[in-house]
Amino acid sequence: MLILSIVLIAALVAEDQLIKLYVIQNFEECRGAIRSYYTFKIGDFKVFSLTHIRNDGAGWSILGGQTVFLAVTTAVIIIAILAYMIIRRRNVTKPEWISLSLIVAGGLGNLIDRCRMLIEGTDAFSGVVDYIKLDFINYPVFNFADCCVVVGAILFCIVILFGESKSKKAKKAEKADEAPTEEADNEQI
Numbered sequence: 799m800l801i802l803s804i805v806l807i808a809a810l811v812a813e814d815q816l817i818k819l820y821v822i823q824n825f826e827e828c829r830g831a832i833r834s835y836y837t838f839k840i841g842d843f844k845v846f847s848l849t850h851i852r853n854d855g856a857g858w859s860i861l862g863g864q865t866v867f868l869a870v871t872t873a874v875i876i877i878a879i880l881a882y883m884i885i886r887r888r889n890v891t892k893p894e895w896i897s898l899s900l901i902v903a904g905g906l907g908n909l910i911d912r913c914r915m916l917i918e919g920t921d922a923f924s925g926v927v928d929y930i931k932l933d934f935i936n937y938p939v940f941n942f943a944d945c946c947v948v949v950g951a952i953l954f955c956i957v958i959l960f961g962e963s964k965s966k967k968a969k970k971a972e973k974a975d976e977a978p979t980e981e982a983d984n985e986q987i
Contacts, residue, residue: 800887803899810903814943815910818927825850825929832931832939844933851939852925854915858938865925869912876905893957900950907943 825835827850834847855862879898883890890898911926928939 799890799892799895800883803883803895806896806899807903807906810900810942810946811906811910814903814907814941814946817929817942818907818911821848821850821927821929827852827924834931834933837933847931847933848929849931849939851928853928853939854925857940857944865912865915869909869916872905872909872912876902876909879905891957891961893953894961897950897953897957900946901954902950904943904946904948904950907941907946 825848826833832849832851834849836848838845838847853859853862854865856868861868879902883895883898908926915925926941926943928941928944930941930945931937931939
């Protein structure tokens with residue numbers, strides 16, 4: 799399962815970087831007002847638009863300008879998740895592998911942008927490339943890597959919650975099997 803996770807991570811990071819490259823090459827970066835270059839609609843209902851902005855912070859531009867801190871923190875989290883996956887590889891369920899792979903892939907996708915910003919400087923590359931703007935709600939512009947992290951985190955929470963629930967039920971069942979039944983007690987009397 800570890801090799802499949804590595805393949806999944808590599809494919810998702812490649813997809814993220816290819817989409818970002820397409821956005822960089824085809825849409826002028828919005829500075830100030832956000833422009834929509836393409837809008838996806840269902841009937842007259844606008845769902846999302848493609849745009850091109852740069853974010854030098856985390857979600858909602860939190861910690862803007864703290865690129866080194868964000869890059870180091872992201873790298874540490876990715877290393878911790880990969881270590882967990884490697885150390886516990888025999889006990890990790892498939893949904894857990896998938897969720898952790900999504901988180902790592904999303905983190906790597908945005909880490910690549912942050913490292914590029916540190917190497918090339920803010921004049922050449924001014925932040926993580928964000929391009930998905932939800933039109934039906936006022937929400938910050940985000941990218942495919944962000945989607946991977948969010949979906950992976952939600953899936954991981956679900957896996958943990960249901961995994962805990964299953965293990966508690968299994969322990970109760972084991973205790974019930976070990977405890978003598980009332981009928982067995984009555985037969986002994």
